[in-house]
Amino acid sequence: xxxxxxxxxxxxxxxxxxxxxxxxxxxxxxxxxxxxxxxxxxxxxxxxxxxxxxxxxxxxxxxxxxxxxxxxxxxxxxxxxxxxxxxxxxxxxxxxxxxxxxxxxxxxxxxxxxxxxxxxxxxxxxxxxxxxxxxxxxxxxxxxxxxxxxxxxxxxxxxxxxxxxxxxxxxxxxxxxxxxxxxxxxxxxxxxxxxxxxxxxxxxxxxxxxxxxxxxxxxxxxxxxxxxxxxxxxxxxxxxxxxxxxxxxxxxxxxxxxxxxxxxxxxxxxxxxxxxxxxxxxxxxxxxx
Amino acid sequence: xxxxxxxxxxxxxxxxxxxxxxxxxxxxxxxxxxxxxxxxxxxxxxxxxxxxxxxxxxxxxxxxxxxxxxxxxxxxxxxxxxxxxxxxxxxxxxxxxxxxxxxxxxxxxxxxxxxxxxxxxxxxxxxxxxxxxxxxxxxxxxxxxxxxxxxxxxxxxxxxxxxxxxxxxxxxxxxxxxxxxxxxxxxxxxxxxxxxxxxxxxxxxxxxxxxxxxxxxxxxxxxxxxxxxxxxxxxxxxxxxxxxxxxxxxxxxxxxxxxxxxxxxxxxxxxxxxxxxxxxxxxxxxxxxxxxxxxxxxxxxxxxxxxxxxxxxxxxxxxxxxxxxxxxxxxxxxxxxxxxxxxxxxxxxxxxxxxxxxxx
Numbered sequence: 010x011x012x013x014x015x016x017x018x019x020x021x022x023x024x025x026x027x028x029x030x031x032x033x034x035x036x037x038x039x040x041x042x043x044x045x046x047x048x049x050x051x052x053x054x055x056x057x058x059x060x061x062x063x064x065x066x067x068x069x070x071x072x073x074x075x076x077x078x079x080x081x082x083x084x085x086x087x088x089x090x091x092x093x094x095x096x097x098x099x100x101x102x103x104x105x106x107x108x109x110x111x112x113x114x115x116x117x118x119x120x121x122x123x124x125x126x127x128x129x130x131x132x133x134x135x136x137x138x139x140x141x142x143x144x145x146x147x148x149x150x151x152x153x154x155x156x157x158x159x160x161x162x163x164x165x166x167x168x169x170x171x172x173x174x175x176x177x178x179x180x181x182x183x184x185x186x187x188x189x190x191x192x193x194x195x196x197x198x199x200x201x202x203x204x205x206x207x208x209x210x211x212x213x214x215x216x217x218x219x220x221x222x223x224x225x226x227x228x229x230x231x232x233x234x235x236x237x238x239x240x241x242x243x244x245x246x247x248x249x250x251x252x253x254x255x256x257x258x259x260x261x262x263x264x265x266x267x268x269x270x271x272x273x274x275x276x277x278x279x280x281x282x283x284x285x286x287x288x289x290x291x292x293x294x295x296x297x298x
Numbered sequence: 299x300x301x302x303x304x305x306x307x308x309x310x311x312x313x314x315x316x317x318x319x320x321x322x323x324x325x326x327x328x329x330x331x332x333x334x335x336x337x338x339x340x341x342x343x344x345x346x347x348x349x350x351x352x353x354x355x356x357x358x359x360x361x362x363x364x365x366x367x368x369x370x371x372x373x374x375x376x377x378x379x380x381x382x383x384x385x386x387x388x389x390x391x392x393x394x395x396x397x398x399x400x401x402x403x404x405x406x407x408x409x410x411x412x413x414x415x416x417x418x419x420x421x422x423x424x425x426x427x428x429x430x431x432x433x434x435x436x437x438x439x440x441x442x443x444x445x446x447x448x449x450x451x452x453x454x455x456x457x458x459x460x461x462x463x464x465x466x467x468x469x470x471x472x473x474x475x476x477x478x479x480x481x482x483x484x485x486x487x488x489x490x491x492x493x494x495x496x497x498x499x500x501x502x503x504x505x506x507x508x509x510x511x512x513x514x515x516x517x518x519x520x521x522x523x524x525x526x527x528x529x530x531x532x533x534x535x536x537x538x539x540x541x542x543x544x545x546x547x548x549x550x551x552x553x554x555x556x557x558x559x560x561x562x563x564x565x566x567x568x569x570x571x572x573x574x575x576x577x578x579x580x581x582x583x584x585x586x587x588x589x590x591x592x593x594x595x596x597x598x599x600x601x602x603x604x605x606x607x608x609x610x611x612x613x614x615x616x617x618x619x620x621x622x623x624x625x626x627x628x629x630x631x632x633x634x635x636x637x638x639x640x641x642x643x644x645x646x647x648x649x650x651x652x653x654x655x656x657x658x
Contacts, residue, residue, distance in 0.1 A: 197383060203352050204385040204443075206372040208399035208450065222389040 053274070060271040072271040079268055085257035091169060092253065093239035096177040097232045100185045103178065105228070108189050109220060112198050126186035129179050134244040141176060142249060170251045177239050184234035192227020196220075233287045237280060301329035301486030302363045302376070302453035304349065309358035311344055311510075318344040319355065320510035331480050331487040332515075333501035335494060337533070341510035342490045346456050349488065351375050362454065378447030379456040383463065384439045386431040392418065392442045393427035399450045417445035420479065437468040444476065448483070455480065455487040461496065473500050494534050498522065506530050522573075524559065528641050531571050536600075538577065538611050542570035542640065549640055552605075552633060559637035571639040574600060577613035578632040581622050585630035587611070589623050599623065603631055 063069040076082055104126070111118050129137075145161060152158045164171040198220065205215045221228070246253040252260070254276065262269030304326040311319040318341045326332045334342040347353040349360055351372030359368045367375055386395045393414045394401075400410035418424055421441040431439055440460050447455060457476070461469045477500045480487045491497050497504045498518040505515040506529075514526040525531035542551035544566050547558050551570040562568075579587070579601060590610070591602040599620035601613045611631060615623055623629065 196388065197385070200381050200383050200385045201387060203350075203372070204379070204381060204387070204446075205398070206352070207350060207375075207377070207379045208446070209373050209402045210398075211373055214402060219387055223387070 053277070056270050056274050060267055060274060072267040073275065075265070075268050076272055076275060079261060079265070079272075081252065081257050081261075082272070085252050085254045088169070088252070089240055089254035092173055092177065093236040095174045096181055096239050097235045099174060100178045100181045100235055101189075101228060101231065104182065104185050104189055104231075105221075105224070106216065108186065108193055109198060109202075109216065112193055113202065123186070123190070126182045128183075130183045134180070134242075135248075137176065137179070138245045138248045141172065141245070145172065145249075165249075167251060170249070172249065173246060173251060173253070176245050177235075177242065180242070180245075181235040181238055184238065185231040188227050188231035188234065189224065192224045193220075195227075196223045229287045233284055236283060240276065240280060300453065301484055303328050303361075304454055304486060304488070305361040306345060306349075307359050307361065309345065309348060309355045309360070311341075311348065311353060311355050317510050319348070319358075321358070322507070322510065322512055324505055324512055324515065326486055326488060328486055329484045330502040331477065331489060331500060333489045333491055333497035333504045334507060335491060335497040335504050335534070336507035336513075338492060340507040342492075342507050343458060344510075345507075346379075346458055346488060346490050349375075349454070350377055350379050350456055376450075376452050377454040377456055378450060378452035379458065380440065380443045380447050380460040382459040384431065384436065385443055386434075386439055386446070388431050391428050391430050392423070392434065395431070395442055396446045396449050398446065403450070413449065414445075417449055418442070420448070421445045422475065435468075436464050437472055440464065440472065441475075444479075448479075448485075453486065455485050457487065457489040459490055459492070462491075462493075469496075476500070498534070504534075506533060508533075524639065525571075528571075531639065531641075536574050536612055538572040538574065539569040540572055540609065540611065541643075542568050544568050544640060549638065551638070552631060554633055554635075556633065556635065557637040559639050562640055563642045565642060567643050568640045569643055571641060572633060574612040574614040576634040576636070576638075577611055578634060579603060579613045579615060579623065579629045580632075581627055582630040583628050585628045587629045587631045589625050589627045589629060592620060592623055592625055594620050601629075603629060605631060 060072045061068055061070060063071060107122065111122050145165060164175070201219050201223070202215045205219045206212075210218065241255060242253070243255045243259070246256050247259070258269050258272050258276070261272070306322050306324045309319045309322040310317075316339075318339075320341070322341065322345055324332075324345075334345060336342050344353055348355050351367075351370065355368065359366050361367070362376065386392075387398065390398065393411060396414040396417050397405075397410040400413060405413075415424070415427060418427055421444055423438060423441055423445075426434060426438060426442070431442075434442065440463075443460070460476075461472055464472065473496055476489075489497070489500065498521070501518060503515055503517050504521050506513040506521070508529050514521060514530045516524075516526070521530065521534055525534060525537075531537045540551050542549045544558065544562050547562055548555050549558050549562070549568065549570055551572075556570075575598075579589075586606045587603040589601050590604050593600050594617065597617050598614045599617055601615060601623050603611045603613055605611060613631070
């Protein structure tokens with residue numbers, strides 16, 4: 010009897026537990042969801058309420074209307090988008106051939122490349138910008154007429170500061186490299202490129218017609234991360250005194266607090282739309298394959 | 299399309315401390331299917347990759363129809379290749395995969411599509427043109443890869459273990475089809491494999507490689523019946539090593555005196571090499587041998603018989619007879635009356651340690 014009792018109680022005891030087990034994670038799931046939602050949505054809703062609440066009339070969308078007429082809005086947004094696109098092009102041109110070459114030609118260098126590409130994460134932007142501005146300020150007068158000096162001036166052109174593109178390429182390296190490396194890991198680069206070479210394709214042809222088409226979603230995610238980084242970067246642009254979009258928001262917040270918050274909400278919306286467009290482009294490619 | 303003559307001359311290639319090719323000399327005749335056979339690491343794939351241009355030999359040269367192509371880049375060689383792993387471009391459908399090479403050469407779209415369709419029909423897949431690689435089975439993918447390799451009418455076809463990822467049934471059908479296609483196109487073909495059955499059943503000639511060197515190149519029947527070296531004898535099919543006494547051009551083994559095939563060794567004591575199917579076993583309660591293990595293989599059963607003096611002999615009997623040779627049965631062992639190969643006595647114990655190279 011003593012040996013029988015536990016046998017009887019075990020199924021009896023476990024039955025309610027079995028029934029309860031699936032329910033408990035569901036409860037926790039809900040709790041996590043609510044916490045996350047509160048964490049993300051409260052600031053957003055607060056910002057939104059702040060922008061639509063006019064002192065006397067109650068609800069008003071005036072602040073959003075003012076965005077587009079605000080001085081400097083279009084220019085700074087276009088500048089940031091332009092910088093973003095230039096950065097994406099440059100970072101992809103640098104990392105993709107490098108990652109492919111390392112995978113095919115020198116697999117032993119892969120850890121080295123990985124560490125080099127991850128370094129920018131370790132260096133704080135403030136250190137980075139201090140170095141850049143020191144270099145830009147350097148240059149004795151007797152060099153004033155040399156092409157070197159002209160170049161330093163040219164990269165600081167406030168209409169399109171190339172120096173920011175260079176800085177952002179470095180900052181974007183870790184994200185771009187990780188995405189591309191994961192994408193390359195998903196396809197058999199060696200066999201595919203050998204098959205293409207065997208069919209008469211030159212190396213540029215292999216890269217353009219074989220590797221890139223099979224890397225579209227990885228390149229989309231690299232591009233998105235880079236764009237998000239450039240649209241949100243403040244420190245470097247601020248300290249080098251270029252009016253990018255985040256800097257414009259900062260400037261306008263001093264005089265027109267409501268408009269600046271409206272712009273933040275608006276830019277968040279733009280970023281989401283871009284993310285949606287890019288991820289759906291990636292998804293379309295995946296389902297098409 | 300006509301096949302080209304391919305010559306490997308003194309090919310050497312080392313990777314770090316391992317020597318993949320150690321002075322390989324081999325000529326492939328126009329239009330023949332030559333199988334490169336050997337254990338993994340014997341250099342067979344390296345030789346093929348040197349011919350395709352993906353590896354460069356440290357020494358030696360490769361000639362196609364007398365022209366030295368050793369330094370020609372991979373994309374300018376006239377050789378189509380089918381790879382071991384699935385190598386179709388995932389972003390292109392079957393038709394575009396087949397026409398990839400034609401697209402590189404700027405063949406007009408209509409023409410290359412017609413040609414791709416023709417090739418897909420040739421490999422028995424007329425209706426998969428619009429499907430993407432992930433919608434095809436492994437066997438279909440390798441067929442499309444074969445069509446793609448043939449699209450540019452290369453004069454040499456390179457097959458790098460194209461069947462090894464497929465399941466047994468598909469493998470057998472596909473290898474027969476590859477052979478049929480190769481014969482009808484008359485294209486010089488080099489087929490790398492570690493599967494001796496594949497090599498023996500498909501090839502005009504089989505080249506057995508070991509440690510980057512050529513052991514023997516011969517037609518399948520010669521290779522099987524008259525292996526030039528003990529390594530070839532072991533690697534191709536199973537082989538018994540039986541102690542024998544040589545006198546003149548005859549050898550006494552298991553109480554029988556048989557003529558010696560080829561050269562007889564200088565010493566009187568020697569190993570006689572006998573294929574399991576040349577061993578005759580009959581159930582006999584007075585017999586000297588006892589069946590230790592019987593493994594049934596369908597058409598045949600392979601017996602491991604221990605003789606009175608401790609020698610173990612492998613013997614093949616017809617599958618339907620296997621019931622008569624259950625383990626423990628006493629049997630009489632004899633040899634088929636025909637010339638036998640004799641090699642110098644291997645070190646004691648070596649014969650027993652030789653693993654049975656099974657049919658994969």
